[in-house]
Amino acid sequence: MTRCGSTGGRVKHSLATVTADLVAASPGEAAFEWEAVLSCEWCLDKNNHQGWYGECFVQVLAAAAGLQASALTPDCTGVDFDISAPVEIRGDFPAMRVQVKTWARPKGDKDDWIYPRLTQKRFNALAGGERRIPRFLFLVIVPDDVSEYAKGDQEGLLLSHAAYWLSLADRDQIESPRCNSTVTVRVPKKNILTVKSLRELLDPDLAEVGS
Numbered sequence: 001m002t003r004c005g006s007t008g009g010r011v012k013h014s015l016a017t018v019t020a021d022l023v024a025a026s027p028g029e030a031a032f033e034w035e036a037v038l039s040c041e042w043c044l045d046k047n048n049h050q051g052w053y054g055e056c057f058v059q060v061l062a063a064a065a066g067l068q069a070s071a072l073t074p075d076c077t078g079v080d081f082d083i084s085a086p087v088e089i090r091g092d093f094p095a096m097r098v099q100v101k102t103w104a105r106p107k108g109d110k111d112d113w114i115y116p117r118l119t120q121k122r123f124n125a126l127a128g129g130e131r132r133i134p135r136f137l138f139l140v141i142v143p144d145d146v147s148e149y150a151k152g153d154q155e156g157l158l159l160s161h162a163a164y165w166l167s168l169a170d171r172d173q174i175e176s177p178r179c180n181s182t183v184t185v186r187v188p189k190k191n192i193l194t195v196k197s198l199r200e201l202l203d204p205d206l207a208e209v210g211s
Contacts (some may be wrong), residue, residue, distance in 0.1 A: 113186070
């Protein structure tokens with residue numbers, strides 16, 4: 001979500017700095033610091049909050065599916081996570097790479113979400129079928145109101161709304177891609193991410209493992 005040329009690295013660095021400051025702060029000072037962070041006086045504006053939530057949404061799904069999800073460092077190849085299975089199948093451990101995008105005011109038709117904000121550079125990072133490890137776009141549809149992200153009670157935790165996947169392996173890469181030009185992609189609504197479908201993306205034989 002937060003990659004080369006974006007503010008994400010600064011956000012993560014700023015959060016780390018604030019966290020370090022909190023270690024030496026009194027309880028009252030610590031409460032003030034976190035209130036400042038969450039009110040965007042430091043670094044966590046709405047867009048970065050949304051992106052962070054979307055990445056965590058995917059991590060929760062991966063955890064529920066019993067998969068490994070690792071962020072790449074440095075994050076400069078158009079990939080947010082490596083997701084892999086801790087189960088060897090046919091002599092190898094299934095793996096894929098994903099780019100996560102979030103959308104708070106989605107538009108589409110009855111079959112697809114029509115996402116217009118994928119830059120040509122990000123598109124090329126996903127397109128083409130000659131990948132050693134397959135790549136996917138994960139589109140997380142989220143509430144516009146950040147207070148609606150999560151609701152919890154004694155019965156459980158509800159995360160809003162849902163995530164969808166798209167493969168661009170059958171699309172040709174764009175010649176001389178630009179960061180300031182975008183590509184519109186159609187993400188099928190039937191491609192909803194669940195524990196089962198996430199496993200199936202890695203390998204069909206994983207679909208029923210641990211179910």
